[in-house]
Amino acid sequence: MLSLSTTQRDELLAIYRKDSDPELRFRAHIILLLADGHPWDNIESMLFCSSRTVDRWLKRFQAEGLEGLTGRKRGRPFRLGFGWVAILVNWVTTTTPSDFGFLRSRWSCVLLALLLREREGVRVSRETVRRWLHRGHLVYRRPRPTLKPDEDERQVKLAELRKLLEEMPEDETAVWQDEVEVHTNPKIGRMWMFKGRQAKVETPGTNKKRHISGSIHWRTGQVFVTEAAPKQGRDGALFIKHLDDLRRRLRRYRKIHVICDNAGSHTSLEVIQYLWKHEGRIEVHLLPAYSPDLNPIERVWWHLHENITRNHRCKDLEELLDRVFTWLGQANPFQIEGSAYPKARAA
Structure with missing residues (x-):
C-alpha cells in the first residue's frame, strides 16, 4: 500500500x-x-x-x-536568486516602512516593490513580491494583539511574592484569587464529529451569566468560591464578600495573604476601607500587570471551561451553575500548576 x-x-x-x-x-x-x-x-x-x-x-x-x-517543476521558473527572498523577509519581519522614510505603519507588496527598485535596482511587480514572500514562508494574516508587561517590574514583584511565601510563618497562609464568568451561551471548542458534517451546539440565544470569585490555597490546593448575586458584575462588593468567606474558611490562620491581579474591583475605595478595618487579619498583594501566568487559579478556570462550560448543553443558568459547583466540589483539592513559586511546606 x-x-x-x-x-x-x-x-x-x-x-x-x-x-x-x-x-x-x-x-x-x-x-x-x-x-x-x-x-x-x-x-x-x-x-x-x-x-x-x-x-x-x-x-x-x-x-x-x-x-x-x-514531468517538470511546477510553477513559473524562479528567474531571480533566493537572496532577494531573504532580503524581503528580513525587511518585513525586522523593520517597518517608517525605518525607510515611508509614512506607513505596515508593509504592502507595492511598497516592497518600490523599495527594491529604489535601493537595489530590481524592477519587479507586486505579484512577484507576493510570490517571493510566500516562498519565504510568510502569509498575510491579521495579527494577534498582545500586551507587553514591564519586565523589570514583573521580576521585582515576582521576587517579592516568592520571598513572602518562602518566609511565611506557620500561622499565616496565602491564596491566589481571581474571578470567572459562567455563560449560558457556551464557549465553543473542538469535539469529535463525522467528517464533512459539522456538529452543532445549540445555545439558549439570550445569554445569561454569573460571576464567581475564587481562590486557591497555597498549602493545600483547596479552592474556595463565592457566587455573585444575579446581575452582579465583577465589582468591589463581590471581592469583599469573597474576602469574608476566606476569613471564615481559614479561621485557623492568624493572617491571610490574598494574591490577585490589578483589577479595579480589587483596589477600589470600598476594598481599601475593608482592608483597613481588618488590618492584620487579611492583606492583598497585587500581581505584576498582565501576568495571568503567575496566578494558579487561572489554571483552575481553564480546567473548568474544558470540562464543564465548553460546548455545554445546559438549558438554563441554574443547571449550568449546578454542574459547575458539583465539578468544583468533586475536583477539590487542585494541584497548583506551574513552577513560578516555591512549594509550600506541610502545614
Missing part, C-alpha cells in the same frame, strides 16, 4: 481539485486512490485505464515525487 505524508496528500488533492491540466488531475487521482488502498482492478475500472498506466505513474511518483507526475 502506498503511504503519503500529510503534505504530499494535500498537494495531490490541490492538483486533483484545482489544476487546469486534466492529465495531471488524472495522475494525481491514481496516486490518491492507491494511497487509500483501492485495488488496481477497481482503479482501472473507475478511471477507464490499463494496469500499465497505473504502474507507470506509481513508479514515477515513488522515484521522483510530484515532479514525476508533472
Whole structure:
C-alpha cells in the first residue's frame, strides 16, 4: 500500500481539485486512490485505464515525487536568486516602512516593490513580491494583539511574592484569587464529529451569566468560591464578600495573604476601607500587570471551561451553575500548576 505524508496528500488533492491540466488531475487521482488502498482492478475500472498506466505513474511518483507526475517543476521558473527572498523577509519581519522614510505603519507588496527598485535596482511587480514572500514562508494574516508587561517590574514583584511565601510563618497562609464568568451561551471548542458534517451546539440565544470569585490555597490546593448575586458584575462588593468567606474558611490562620491581579474591583475605595478595618487579619498583594501566568487559579478556570462550560448543553443558568459547583466540589483539592513559586511546606 502506498503511504503519503500529510503534505504530499494535500498537494495531490490541490492538483486533483484545482489544476487546469486534466492529465495531471488524472495522475494525481491514481496516486490518491492507491494511497487509500483501492485495488488496481477497481482503479482501472473507475478511471477507464490499463494496469500499465497505473504502474507507470506509481513508479514515477515513488522515484521522483510530484515532479514525476508533472514531468517538470511546477510553477513559473524562479528567474531571480533566493537572496532577494531573504532580503524581503528580513525587511518585513525586522523593520517597518517608517525605518525607510515611508509614512506607513505596515508593509504592502507595492511598497516592497518600490523599495527594491529604489535601493537595489530590481524592477519587479507586486505579484512577484507576493510570490517571493510566500516562498519565504510568510502569509498575510491579521495579527494577534498582545500586551507587553514591564519586565523589570514583573521580576521585582515576582521576587517579592516568592520571598513572602518562602518566609511565611506557620500561622499565616496565602491564596491566589481571581474571578470567572459562567455563560449560558457556551464557549465553543473542538469535539469529535463525522467528517464533512459539522456538529452543532445549540445555545439558549439570550445569554445569561454569573460571576464567581475564587481562590486557591497555597498549602493545600483547596479552592474556595463565592457566587455573585444575579446581575452582579465583577465589582468591589463581590471581592469583599469573597474576602469574608476566606476569613471564615481559614479561621485557623492568624493572617491571610490574598494574591490577585490589578483589577479595579480589587483596589477600589470600598476594598481599601475593608482592608483597613481588618488590618492584620487579611492583606492583598497585587500581581505584576498582565501576568495571568503567575496566578494558579487561572489554571483552575481553564480546567473548568474544558470540562464543564465548553460546548455545554445546559438549558438554563441554574443547571449550568449546578454542574459547575458539583465539578468544583468533586475536583477539590487542585494541584497548583506551574513552577513560578516555591512549594509550600506541610502545614
